[in-house]
Amino acid sequence: MRLKNITGSREVIAGSEYVIHEPEKQKGKWKKQVFENDNPQYIEIGMGKGRFITQLAEKNPDINFVGIEKYSSVLLRAVQKMEANELKNLVFIRMDAEYISDVFDRDEVDRIYLNFSDPWPKDRHAKRRLTSGNFLDRYREIIKKDGVVEFKTDNRVLFDYSVAEAPAAGWEILKMTYDLHNDEEMIKGNIMTEYEERFSNMGNPICKYIIRQDQEENR
């Protein structure tokens, strides 16, 4: 994502009622303290400007959504969308997903979305990829045993890496495609992200997998 330093974005985020400012304090208490219901909880990591999670939250009022983004200047756009159309079942966190298990407790998350995650092409940065074993281990600490991670990208190198990494880290690939937009089954209910629209318009096929922890493994 091209990062422009939008003046004042940090201040807007810091003052926004749609952003959870000390998310560690909600660990284990998201349903009770933030959403005040017992609905399932889905999170998107690296949500960018938030089109995907905002549309998903609009369509699914009985699911709680938390959008996570590292940069204020990007998150700002999602916050502005919420100001124009407030949703009770969606909140945001500005943080690095590296610390995700400080923020959610064991079994507190039902599903994780990763869309067009940064590829970190250099081998020495592989651990920073959001589909690396390093991150899959963190997701294991917060997601329900039968919860799924859904990942989309047009980057075939990153996708191939991710497909190899998941089973090695104790996750089972439930479904996958190398051409989502021409896959009759997997395209059902698809919501385009900003990057997905841009890259599919350029003719790039979109890859997607859905993974779940190996069910027989002990936790």
Ligand code: SAM
């Ligand atoms: N998901 C959006 C889409 O599909 O249009 C944005 C994709 S963009 C390539 C990746 C986004 O992930 C960027 O906004 C980046 O700041 C964010 N990101 C990357 N690593 C992150 C991390 N460790 N924690 C939180 N956000 C991260």
